[in-house]
Amino acid sequence: MARAATTSDAFNAIAEPQRREILALLRGGERPVTELARDLGMSQPQASKHLRVLREVGLVRVRGAGKQRLYGLDARGLRPVHEWVGGFEAFWNGTFDRLDAYVQDLKQDKAGESTDDDDR
Amino acid sequence: MARAATTSDAFNAIAEPQRREILALLRGGERPVTELARDLGMSQPQASKHLRVLREVGLVRVRGAGKQRLYGLDARGLRPVHEWVGGFEAFWNGTFDRLDAYVQDLKQDKAGESTDDDDR
DNA sequence: ACATCATATGCCTATATAGGCATGCATTGC
């Protein structure tokens, strides 16, 4: 099987750096495709394709403004991502540093190998 | 070109649901591959492969404990992700609701087209 | 040294992505 579709998830959608850049740019307000493409140094088709992905996962919205199509941010879909990742905050904070705990173990292991069944 | 490597980024690494589950499980402490595989209903080789990706992006660490290899969480790499996504918090909060703002514009645009150069 | 248990790798397949390019489609203005 291949990787999950980029459109399956906000997680997958934002895995692509350029899409992240697009989203970042859109914080400044709505923009037409061409402008995004120019500012990010990508081709118009590429921008359109990335925007399509972002639209399919609901991170972006379009509205036609005459000849143009203005893309706007809809960040609500990022909330679950933020929450999921936030669930690990304690672990990089040092507050609940599981890492330290086992870096200790690591050092002890240098001396005598322990079975460490207590950590399972 | 293909998608960026899963190992290129924490963003890419966590795009895969099973890898997210692994990370979540590891919050409970270190675990050997087999156990992870069993608990998540995946094959041992698959677990090993996912763990390899997680290890390559630094989200996970291994330490040999006799015959076993205990995998432990190293969430520090998730911090940048959290921060990036957090940069959008104002936009799903309603605090700085760009979406509302432009729904307003939408209505106004019905009447008179504005050049919007102020928003660039 | 050997059998055993725990993991890592290799190989094969199906899928689809990002990107380049050309072109279709839509809206506007003349």
Added chain:
DNA sequence: GCAATGCATGCCTATATAGGCATATGATGT
């Protein structure tokens, strides 16, 4: 209606992923 502008799509390629399966590699105990 027609030309022009703004975007979306289609087509082609290279790449590599997730997963299944078999097997190599590693460490342990006897």
